[in-house]
Amino acid sequence: MSHSWETIVEVITEVHTEVATAEIALWTLGVSAALVVGSVLIPRARQWRDDDSVRLRWSSVRVAAMAAALVILGVQVSASGWLTGADVATYDWFLTHRDPTLTVAAKGLTTVGGPLGVSAVTALAALVLGWRRRGFVAASAVLGIVTVAFTASSLTKLAVARERPPQVARLVPEDNYSFPSGHVTAITALAGALLLVYALGRPTRARIAVAVTLAVTVVTTVGATRLYLGVHWLTDVVGGVILGVTVVCAAMVPLCWSTSTRARLTGTPPPTPISVANHGSDAEAVSTRPIPAASAYARRTRPGPSRRAATRRQLPVYICHPVGIRSSRAG
Known part of the structure; x- marks a missing residue:
């Protein structure tokens, strides 16, 4: 037991002392990406398609991989590592491409994608889901995912404690920490939760493609507005996306325990x-x-x-x- 603890301490020390190098970060991100892809493809194999235990294991692997990617990004951000190299260039590019019309649009979109806007949309979506599906399991899932995402974002901000871009360039007031973007985390969690509930209803592939495209467009737009308004760095937005997706993936794990849980969520009769x-x-x-x-x-x-x-x-x-x-x- 003591040997295992010493190994953990040694790994953490290595991460902190070599955080500016690409070796640890690249290996972690590469392995995480491979595990995420594998967790999506392997359970779809014919011999495991109807095996709940396989879906459960690979859903857990997916959550762990996403969490590892978020941790390595947070460590890089807190130490101004090499992963933050594009932050300043992206910040300068958005500053030089500001326009009065775009500014008005960006402020409106960031308000809708803010805490009040996301909370209102989440409540409305929960009411619609609860009414249409004659139950509150799907509504509770959406509310729970967004609430956990808000909480996780606030705790991560306190843990990393990254300062925002200079005050003089901000077009909207923000007084808390920067990493990860709370707006992007919340909108990613909301879009992912709605997409999850919709996908469990087994729509056609064409409709799934349209829904995924719409979700990606919404998240990308909100992230771009945060960069345009000068209140976030690029890695803040990326971290928000990763955190939001991690929360959604974590919510998928309980669905793999039983087919009856999935049936209650989708409002369909259980097998x-x-x-x-x-x-x-x-x-x-x-x-x-x-x-x-x-x-x-x-x-x-x-x-x-x-x-x-x-x-x-x-x-x-x-x-x-x-x-x-x-x-x-x-x-």
Whole structure:
């Protein structure tokens, strides 16, 4: 145990003493990116697609990878490491491209994407979700994700304690710390929460693509306004995106524990366990497996008109009833 603690202390010391080098940061970010991609692709494989335990493990891996990326970025920011090299150049570029019309638009958008605006949109979205889905599980999920994102952003600001850009260039008043951007964290969490609830309803791929594009556009626009108004550095915006996505990914983990939780979130009936008789057995041993709906299974297994008479004496007849499907022999 003491050896493990010494190893942890040594790693933290190395991070602090070599924070200006690219080696640790590049390896951490590279491994994190690979784990995130793997956590998305591997559970989609055919042999694991319906395995809740696989989804749970890889969802946890995804959260850990995103958290590691956020930590390494926070360490780099607190020590002005090499990852902050583009901050000044980006800041200067936005200063030289200011325009009165753009300033008015940026102030309006940053107000909508601020704490009050995001809170209002979140409350409205929760009401709509609760009404349309006849339940408050989806609404509670959205409210919880945004609330956790706000809290995590405030705590991270206190931990990193990064100063904002110079006061003279700010177009809106801000008096707290800079990293990560609270506006970007909140809007990312809100967009991700709504996208998560929408995706669990199993829409078409085209609709998913449109929803993802819309979410990315909204987050990018709010992030650009924070840079334009001179209240954040580039790494503040990137950190806000990572933190918001991390919170959404963490919220996905409980959904992998049971299919009933996902069903309550989406407002759809949970899978119904049914009993299917194994043919060729005198005792008719019964095996159970979940299906999306018992009625759909009955329709798929019902013989067609031309074969119904021929199969009546050979196969059991499947009869739907409120709790599932029972098997009986046709006389």
